[in-house]
Amino acid sequence: MLKKLFPGLEWMLTYQKHDLRGDLSAGLIVAIMLIPQGMAYAMLAGLPPVIGLYASTIPLLVYALFGSSRQLAVGPVAMVSLLVLTGVQGLAEPGSSEYISLVLLLALMVGVIQLSLGLLRLGFITDFISHAVISGFTSAAAIVIGFSQLKHLLGIQLPSSENVFELLFEAGRQLSSINSYTLFIGLTSILILVLMKKYVPKLPAPLVVVVYSTVVVYLFDLHEKGVSIIGEVPDGLPSLSLPSWSFEAVSVLMPVAITIAIIGFVESFAMAKVIATKEKYKVDANRELVGLGLANVSASTFSGYPVTGGFSRSAVNYGAGAKTGLAAIITAILIVLTLLFFTSWFYYMPNAVLAAIIMVAVYGLIDVGEAKHLFKVKKIDGFTLLITFAATLTLGIEMGIFIGIVFSLIVFIWRSANPHMAELGYVEEMDAYRNTARFNNAKTVDHLSILRIDSPLYFANIQRVESRIQQSFLKSEEIDTLILDFQGVNDIDAVAIDHLEELMNTYQELNKNIYLCDVKGPVRDTLKQAGWYETFKGKIEFKDLEHVIAYLKSV
């Protein structure tokens, strides 16, 4: 019972000593990664960098207790940070105390939404977001995030805009005001990050560039030459905070809260599942929602901002040997120590290095390969990705994901409304009935037509099936028997049954017979409900094609 409430208790109560080594080293490595990332992502979200550190403390502990993944590294991530910025910047000036208060409210809303979805066991609704949609959306968001950092990299003022072209145009106009020291620090940091990622991927590159750039600024007094720095970072632990709220603010923030709740969960859960499968335990969508939801509620209560499980940080955590949630607890403790004793070290850290860290991180999220792969395997799935990508880039984050979801569902409905049907003939070499369109040597008999239907039958496709059946009979006056092979009919609805029933009755009046064979259990149940086993007795019970044909020969 207690374990159900606190999944974390499971590993706590059975903790194995030999797991400690991995947990310790993973916890340390993730902390080293998280300190610069947390500050960078907070900046991306339009918040003071220290809020990113606050969000990396209590929420991690809460998740370790309530979440079901043992290796997930929870905390600030790029995508959610961007969503926070785009969702709140229209309501208050980024960085202002009103802005921060709205972000706290947003974190609370995200937490409550995730918690409710989890408690109501509604986690499955996220299944309706196709990976093609996520991929197209992520690539587009990565581009938007990357360009949002341009101003920090160039040391100029740019409008807060999601429109990439507007940003580029504006940057072009201000070419002469670019601060070359800032640009130098930014570009060298990017170079170091890229090279280290390629040649020494095990070393903590973000820490290296942070140290490098801070030292350079300090040594050459670059902050007096126009290089923008982090400056004073308050030390001490996050204070208790209660977001002020109004009905108006809640209703305005609702769309972005829902988007963050769902996107944040989907990104996190995908990673949690991959690791769980490898480690032979199971994560559960609803428990994950509860865990992340409570983490977000705690983020809102302790001056943080919305968090979720990060993709790359979790991979690093798992790779560094994390076995249990203790790794995350160690990370949180190290961040707390940093907040208590080391914030003064960040004084000279330039904003440009955080921008560089963000840009390199999100560049890795642009996944052209996935688009190519989907186009190769199934064109329409590639289009889903492309449309989501284009919509996100041109119409904005929330509209993009909405259009992607709707489009992918329409594609599915579309495909199932055009069911695959095959006319079968006898292939002597194989002693089997096969699709005449694929097997040239499949032989058909004059008075008989065999149709295999490869689709569930329901209102939107029954008319096509009906039409195909009529065609089979209209092909020649001689045809007086039609066999429908139902092995691929996994489901049937009442409307489809009515249509078929009318068709069978009409042809019966015309002295033409329709037989069904290989009807599956669930379909059989529904046909029974419709009384077919009385109405069409002797016509629909055949086990398979061979049995109908044997029967037809016998009468």
Next chain:
Amino acid sequence: MLKKLFPGLEWMLTYQKHDLRGDLSAGLIVAIMLIPQGMAYAMLAGLPPVIGLYASTIPLLVYALFGSSRQLAVGPVAMVSLLVLTGVQGLAEPGSSEYISLVLLLALMVGVIQLSLGLLRLGFITDFISHAVISGFTSAAAIVIGFSQLKHLLGIQLPSSENVFELLFEAGRQLSSINSYTLFIGLTSILILVLMKKYVPKLPAPLVVVVYSTVVVYLFDLHEKGVSIIGEVPDGLPSLSLPSWSFEAVSVLMPVAITIAIIGFVESFAMAKVIATKEKYKVDANRELVGLGLANVSASTFSGYPVTGGFSRSAVNYGAGAKTGLAAIITAILIVLTLLFFTSWFYYMPNAVLAAIIMVAVYGLIDVGEAKHLFKVKKIDGFTLLITFAATLTLGIEMGIFIGIVFSLIVFIWRSANPHMAELGYVEEMDAYRNTARFNNAKTVDHLSILRIDSPLYFANIQRVESRIQQSFLKSEEIDTLILDFQGVNDIDAVAIDHLEELMNTYQELNKNIYLCDVKGPVRDTLKQAGWYETFKGKIEFKDLEHVIAYLKSV
């Protein structure tokens, strides 16, 4: 070529003398039915009765030439008339010349929409309207139509409202002002209609009550005692009319025009198909849209209002022996003769008898049996009907059908997102592998699990399948082999392939094997695109279960 343009030419050029008898008698009977119906439905639509007669002339001829059904009886129908009233009454006073001009514009829009859908070959989009939705919608609309006639039956003034309860309440308040002569004529007419329908269904009951009530009014001078009569009906043919239009009017009328275009077509096409199947010819959705579209354009040009193929009139037409479109041409000619010479006969006809005709006609459209039937066969389809019914009755005609369509599609997606999967075991008595949940004697083997998946695999259900596969392996440490029987997998998308691929790779690393068997053609093609026939060579080519198991025993 010409025949493609004018499907009607087909029967005209090959007209058989022996068809003439049937066509003549059907044409006459439908005309006798159509004269009172046309006037009644025009009144329902808020139009002068003569417009109903105008709509029963040229449009019938146009459809006979361009439509593909030979027995469809085109003209005014109750449902479309109600839609006209609800769509236009907010813009102008029913019966006013401004109202009539807007209705002409509406007819033109309906015609253009249908014509465009037909020419662009988009007829299939109507497949997405489930019969359950149509049925629920029709029953609710019938109730709304019936109550809209209450004022004519009682001889009182009631507001133009779709809200049944409001109408009843208002009528209750005016109980004392009910005209008893009007009520008497209405009730006796209803009685006669009901009794004749039951005992002498072959006789034209509407004609009988029209004659009866007109004679009664004339003999007893009831029009001087408060019984409202048709009065002067202009004689002569419809004049050419050009609807005046404005962008504003077009945009306001667009939703109702789309609704009429689609609902009108669906009702008409359903009937056309039933008859065509019985008569062994084929009707085509797109040609039907062109035929009805042109009929509506002509209705707009000759002072008519939106028309479509009527359900009951077509049944009467077919039942009376109509063989070709000549029957409809004869009907049109008879209506023209009526317009030229007999309109003065309608002077004393009471509105109450038209109300009675409408009420009895639409009462037959309320289909409780269909709701019961759907609930019995498949509950969820019954719910679709009920929800559409309730939404139409409470939220209005257009909202009702929209909610119904969306709900029915969600149901379909929902069902396919919860795919049926069966764990198979060997049933010795049948020498076959069967669902262990249905067959108690199905035997499973310790280290092996067999899973049959009865669903196309796509992004929305792949996570459930994944989860089930993980469960199979987690059930016992001993299980090292899983066979997925793909006979029911009719389709697969790229996202599902990616998920499966990752799963297969992960288990391969854990020294557990997944085999596929009975993979169908279209799925095979997609797996080939994804490179599976190289990656998973030797694991996915098996023809059926027996082949995998024989292979497993051999290694």
